[in-house]
Amino acid sequence: MRKLASLFFSVCVSAIAFSQSIMADVKVDYSQVQVTNTQVYETLQRSLTNFINSTKWTEDRLKPHERIEANFLILISKKESNRYTATLQVQSRRPVFNSTYYTPILNLNDTNFTFEYTEFEELIFNERKFSGKNLTDVFTYYVYLILGYDADTFVKDGGTEYFKIAQRISNFGQGSRFGGWSETDGLQSRTSLVNNILKADNKTLRTLSYQYHRNGLDVMADNELRGKNALGNALLQLEFYTRGTYAQFYPLDIFINAKKDEISKVFGGGQVSSVNTEKLKEILNSISPKNTSLWSNLKK
Known part of the structure; x- marks a missing residue:
């Protein structure tokens, strides 16, 4: 377990409830655009951080150290008036x-x-109405996705209610003039992702998590x-995804991307397990x- 600790900075914690609030760090990177005044980006960064951290996303009253830690990085590539890409x-x-x-629970790029x-x-975010500007809608979608993924790690299928809220947001988004929402935008679109999370095909992955x-x-x-x-016996259930057409199944990619280094560390040494590591x-x-190259490091 000491080897795992080197992956991330250390913070003393206690056992926590699965339905947490978010403690987010938002960064706005504008290095790719010509900037004469950086203030708008700094204001955006502060406003988004405050929006996420001050909104009551769940009904539980929790202490600061009980919150989920999240990072959001906006990499601006284009600015035209008040429209950003x-x-x-x-x-x-x-x-x-x-x-x-x-x-690590979630690590993805939109x-x-x-x-x-x-x-x-x-x-402001209104759960019953799309904002028309896409900013708070996208961030709120991901907040509920984060809550869902986190809850699934504490209670079997515990994230369903949060995923369903994200799904409702994505349904509103499909009717907007902004891309990234519609299933026609690809398998990694926001609607495709949350729909696949809630499909029966993802049941094995959620139970495994x-x-x-x-x-x-x-x-441990x-x-x-x-x-x-x-942990190893849970991972063996991934065999389910070797037998079907899951080569482009985005929820599976998200899990592997978040966990690949951790898996390599866990089975890279320590006590000898009974897990069939060759399998x-x-x-x-x-x-x-x-x-x-990471999987080759797996031992008993």
Whole structure:
């Protein structure tokens, strides 16, 4: 478990409830555009950070150290008046029980992000109505996606209610003039992603995520071998995705992208597990051949 701790900075934590609020860090990178006045970007960054961190996303009253930690990076590539073209990187993580280690949950890039923003405008989200500017709608969609992914790691299918809210937001988005929402925008569009998360095809992955975190990682501080065995046996269920047409199944890509380094670290040393690591390597190489160098590190 000590090897895992080197992946992320350490913060002492206690056991937490699955329905958390967000503690977000928002960065706006405008290095790709010519800028004479940086203030609008700095204001946007502050406004979005405040919007996320001050909004009550769940009904629970939680302490600051119990919140999900999230990072949002907006990379501006074009600005025309008050219209911006950008990509958005979204990351989240949650603490592992009885340890100083944080485990990555979500790590994705939204490459079809266009929005309108006027400096100092109030950022408001209405769940029943699309804003018409796309900014708060996209961020709120990802907040609920983060909440859903996080909840799934604590309770089996615990994130369903949050995913359904994200799905409603995406349905409004499909009727807007902004790209990135419609299923015709590709398999990584916001609607395609949340629809696939809620489909039966993703049931195995969601159950696996619960077992990986609650029966695996959350146990390792107290019993490394038991946790490691549970984590590895959960991963063996990925075999389900080697038998169908899942080569472009985005939820699977998201899981692997978030967990690949962690998996390599867990099975790169430590106590010898009973997990069939040769079978696990075979499965991982099948579903994610681009990470073969990481999978080759897997031992008992």
